[in-house]
Amino acid sequence: MTDRSTPDARRRVYQRRRIVVFGALALVLALLVGGGVYTANALGAPIPAAAPEVSAPEPLAAEPQALVLPGFGGYAVGAVGFDGLLAAGEADRPMPSASITKVITALVILDAHAIPPGEAGPEIAYTEADIDIYWDMVAQNGSVAPVAAGSSLTLRESLEAMLLPSGNNYAISLANWAFGSGDEFLAVARAWLDEHGLVNTRIADSSGLSLDNVSTPTDLIALGKLALAEPTLAEIVATQRVVVPELGPLENSNKLLGTHGVDGIKTGTTDDAANLLFSADFAVGSSTVTIVGVLLGGENHAVLRSAIAALLDSVAPGFHEVAPLEAGQQLAEYDTPWGDSARARAADGASVIVWSDTPVEVEVHAEPVALASSGEQVGTAIVRAGTQELTVPLVLDADIDDPGTWWRLTNPGALDAAAPQSVDDR
Known part of the structure; x- marks a missing residue:
């Protein structure tokens, strides 16, 4: 076991720390100066869009209505x-x-x-x-x-x-x-x-x-x-x-x-x-x-x-009146590689009057998101019942911020990935 109390031992520890610190600085300088092209590309590259995880409500339908028909004419x-x-x-x-x-x-x-x-x-x-x-x-x-x-x-x-x-x-x-x-x-x-x-x-x-x-x-x-x-x-x-x-x-x-x-x-x-x-x-x-x-x-x-x-x-x-959506209902979720997360929620509730066993369906269209602010519209929910159709905006409940310089410099693979396409739940 090395005795760190002697002057020589302390000198060797100090020298190793200087090597680590200056090595890291040298790496950053290399990226900033020697790797100028990479750095510029990394800092200017578009942020990869986060794909939504959609959670559409299940279709709703009542039992068929029994009718008393005339039986003549x-x-x-x-x-x-x-x-x-x-x-x-x-x-x-x-x-x-x-x-x-x-x-x-x-x-x-x-x-x-x-x-x-x-x-x-x-x-x-x-x-x-x-x-x-x-x-x-x-x-x-x-x-x-x-x-x-x-x-x-x-x-x-x-x-x-x-x-x-x-x-x-x-x-x-x-x-x-x-x-x-x-x-x-x-x-x-x-x-x-x-x-x-x-x-x-x-x-x-x-x-x-x-x-x-x-x-x-x-x-x-x-x-x-x-x-x-x-x-x-x-x-x-x-x-x-x-x-x-x-x-x-x-x-x-x-x-x-x-x-x-x-x-x-x-x-x-x-x-x-x-x-x-x-x-x-x-x-x-x-x-x-x-x-x-x-x-x-x-x-x-x-x-x-x-x-x-x-x-x-x-x-x-x-x-009967059917309410397939409530205001604030979560319909999609976003998780970014740099740790930000947000949910897409129905901006308003929706209700429709339906006849008998007419099914009520909700179709969710949520767009991929890179950077966005809380309250920003990121898609729509379409409520369908027979020929009736209602459209409700989807809005974010939190910000999705820029990941910052360090994440950009240390995640070149994520920046090079192609942005995902629109995700629909049909």
Whole structure:
């Protein structure tokens, strides 16, 4: 064992330390001076990007909703904001639409004579010609609403008389007022049907009295959605009773109105069948879902109403709110070779309303990161449910800093590595 207490021993230890220290300094100087090219390249080289480790949520799906289907006629059920049909039977079979035709009449007239919000539209004078139309409809056993020669009604009041008690006479009088004649109305109405893609719907008159007025359940769902998008029409069909000074009280023929969520739209009756184009609103989580449905070919309106009520009561619970993402939820993680780490989190929460067993999926797109600040967006999370799609930004919860001179000089292999590509979780 060496005795370090003697002067010679201490001198030898001191000399060895000087060799180590100056050797290290010599190495640094060699890198800085003798290896100038390497040093410049190392200090100026791009930082290697850290690839994300993605952790996407698992898809979510409920059990299929059990429905109470009518068991007769042609029917379809859809919902505003949802593509396709929730339920259907004989959905593409043309059937007489009867007074549901008046919804087309109202939309075509309002397309030509829009009523501004809060107003009632132009005044319409009724004459002896309108009295003749009234008695002609009575003779044909058609539904009518009262009219008086010399009276004047607003367009809104006239539409109420056409739609609530299903006044055939007002459908004819309004078509004549708006377009000059029934034939001119039909030309415009047929062009309107083509324009809106209702290719399986045929219109033979403005009232629906003719059995040549036919449509399919699929087309009628689209028609119902158009009706609800027209504010004046949507308000009228949701009204149970209105008093028009010139006419007295007018009652809505839709006896389901106000029950089972129903707030529209139009009855239709032939000698052989009862029909109803209906809408209903249901609260789902923090939102409201509007269902649009139609049932054609009921034995009578009592049977029809019972079937629709049971169908709606089984459809409504099938909608539910799903929250696949919470604000701050971790969806990816970054770890750098020099020891920095950060997580990519959802900037916001996301929730969607889904029907039945529609799956809800989250697709995470996180970009490789070299240098970044906390709060910086580094990708997106895409929530998909059927045709619905929501995009949520991904943000870092910490900084990823430059590793510094020493790490750059001592990790040439890492600097030479190619930067990784974008990482997606599909």
